[in-house]
Amino acid sequence: MNREFLLTDNEFNHIVDLVYKACGIVLGEHKREMVYSRFARRIRSLRLNNFEQYLEYLESNRDKEFSHFINAITTNLTSFFREIHHFEFLKSTLVPKLLKENRSTKRVRIWSAGCSTGEEPYSIAMTLANMFPLGWDVKILATDLDSNVLEKASNGEYSANSTIGLEPEVLKNWFFKDKQGENYKVKPELKKMIYFKRLNLLQAWPMKGPFDCIFCRNVVIYFDKKTKENLFNNYANILIPQGHLFLGHSESMGKEQKKFIGLGKTMYQKMN
Numbered sequence: 371m372n373r374e375f376l377l378t379d380n381e382f383n384h385i386v387d388l389v390y391k392a393c394g395i396v397l398g399e400h401k402r403e404m405v406y407s408r409f410a411r412r413i414r415s416l417r418l419n420n421f422e423q424y425l426e427y428l429e430s431n432r433d434k435e436f437s438h439f440i441n442a443i444t445t446n447l448t449s450f451f452r453e454i455h456h457f458e459f460l461k462s463t464l465v466p467k468l469l470k471e472n473r474s475t476k477r478v479r480i481w482s483a484g485c486s487t488g489e490e491p492y493s494i495a496m497t498l499a500n501m502f503p504l505g506w507d508v509k510i511l512a513t514d515l516d517s518n519v520l521e522k523a524s525n526g527e528y529s530a531n532s533t534i535g536l537e538p539e540v541l542k543n544w545f546f547k548d549k550q551g552e553n554y555k556v557k558p559e560l561k562k563m564i565y566f567k568r569l570n571l572l573q574a575w576p577m578k579g580p581f582d583c584i585f586c587r588n589v590v591i592y593f594d595k596k597t598k599e600n601l602f603n604n605y606a607n608i609l610i611p612q613g614h615l616f617l618g619h620s621e622s623m624g625k626e627q628k629k630f631i632g633l634g635k636t637m638y639q640k641m642n
């Protein structure tokens with residue numbers, strides 16, 4: 371196959387090593403085409419001639435280019451109320467539990483770890499909205515490694531295609547159309563529930579918690595076993611006793627994980 375740029379084994383392995391060290395994502399040989407296509411775009415954008423020049427540029431301009439390097443490799447596929455059973459559990463089981471157990475503090479904290487373009491934290495906010503009495507302090511932390519998708523999430527503007535499947539009442543309550551009438555924008559009262567922040571899950575976390583619930587869906591699928599275990603342990607440390615963790619539909623914890631019990635449908639509860 372004729373390619374615009376040559377990607378040698380050494381260059382591919384160098385990229386794989388950089389990605390793993392930076393964010394724990396494991397890229398096997400089967401991801402070679404993806405790696406090529408993602409970084410070929412950066413090479414064109416920078417008007418370089420090949421992967422060798424790009425890696426030299428990355429090394430010389432790490433402060434400026436490394437965020438683009440990470441953004442290029444992270445995959446962001448999401449939708450509103452994806453895996454609806456998690457939101458049904460949040461509404462029917464967790465909210466009543468929090469209303470009872472947190473009545474003295476009137477404080478609720480939920481973390482969307484790997485929030486992508488924002489559909490997940492906004493779905494959480496829509497689920498929680500109007501379910502807590504006046505005076506309760508309910509906040510959602512939404513983090514992602516990719517600064518580009520985080521900017522889109524913070525803006526809260528979505529195409530009509532992105533909102534397909536949302537009930538008309540939900541659209542009416544929580545969105546308004548832009549001046550051109552083409553895109554939907556999240557209403558300010560929903561946005562104020564969410565704090566967006568760039569975060570590498572494998573580096574030190576600035577927040578101390580505790581969190582009542584964590585959504586980390588379709589994130590750990592890219593990590594190796596050791597990285598997953600470390601992350602699950604860190605989640606356990608920052609969750610309240612009996613706090614909940616949601617994973618993606620194709621993810622699970624290993625049998626050796628002793629800090630959580632499975633509730634089914636990739637929902638887990640922290641042990642006491």
